[in-house]
Amino acid sequence: QVQLVDSGGGLVQAGGSLRLSCAASGRTFSNYAVGWFRQALGKEREFVSGISWSGGTTDYVDSVKGRFTISRDNAKNTVYLQMNSLKPEDTAVYYCAAKRNLFGTIGYSGRWYDYWGQGTQVTVSS
Numbered sequence: 001q002v003q004l005v006d007s008g009g010g011l012v013q014a015g016g017s018l019r020l021s022c023a024a025s026g027r028t029f030s031n032y033a034v035g036w037f038r039q040a041l042g043k044e045r046e047f048v049s050g051i052s053w054s055g056g057t058t059d060y061v062d063s064v065k066g067r068f069t070i071s072r073d074n075a076k077n078t079v080y081l082q083m084n085s086l087k088p089e090d091t092a093v094y095y096c097a098a099k100r101n102l103f104g105t106i107g108y109s110g111r112w113y114d115y116w117g118q119g120t121q122v123t124v125s126s
Contacts, residue, residue, distance in 0.1 A: 002026045002115045006096050009120030012086055016124070020081040022096030022117055030054075030074035033101040036081050037110055038092035038122075048094070049081060050106035057104050064090070086124045093119040 008020040022034060035050040049060045049070040058070050069082040079096060097113035107113055 002029070002032065002098055004096055004098060004115055004117035006094065006117035006120040008081075009094060009122045011123045011125065014087055014124055014126050016086050017082070017084045018086065018122060020083065020094055020096075020120060020122075022079040022081075022098075024077045024079075024098065027100075029077040029098070031100050031102060032098040032115075033106055034070075034072065034079040035097045035107055035110075035113060036070065036079075036094060037097060038090075038094045040092040043092075045095075045110055047108045047110075050108070051079060052104045052106055053102055054104065057106055059106055059108075083122070086122075088124045088126045091122060091124050093121050095119045 003025045005023045033052050036048040037045050038048050039045040051058045051070045055072050067085045072079040096117045098115045099113045
């Protein structure tokens with residue numbers, strides 16, 4: 001069992017930055033692939049970014065490429081999502097998710113993941 005806690009959301013002006021954190025407890029987090037998803041009001045949840053257990057594989061949805069960076073510190077059992085040049089359309093609740101996976105793959109569907117954080121609100125004002 002893994003418990004995930006999302007944090008770091010807030011209100012920021014367009015062009016600003018935030019860093020989200022996904023802190024894990026309960027198991028060896030370094031064995032887990034992690035994804036970030038977001039859900040805006042009235043919209044479906046979408047994949048934002050993912051990172052493999054080693055950090056060797058990362059990916060992003062096209063709309064955030066070049067602006068967001070995912071990373072992990074396995075010694076701290078934490079995955080980060082650095083979000084720069086934020087836009088109003090980035091406004092959503094952001095969730096991290098994890099799945100034990102040592103194949104170096106990333107899941108792009110929420111159904112692939114087994115554990116979820118509680119979510120953190122990101123609001124970008126224009």
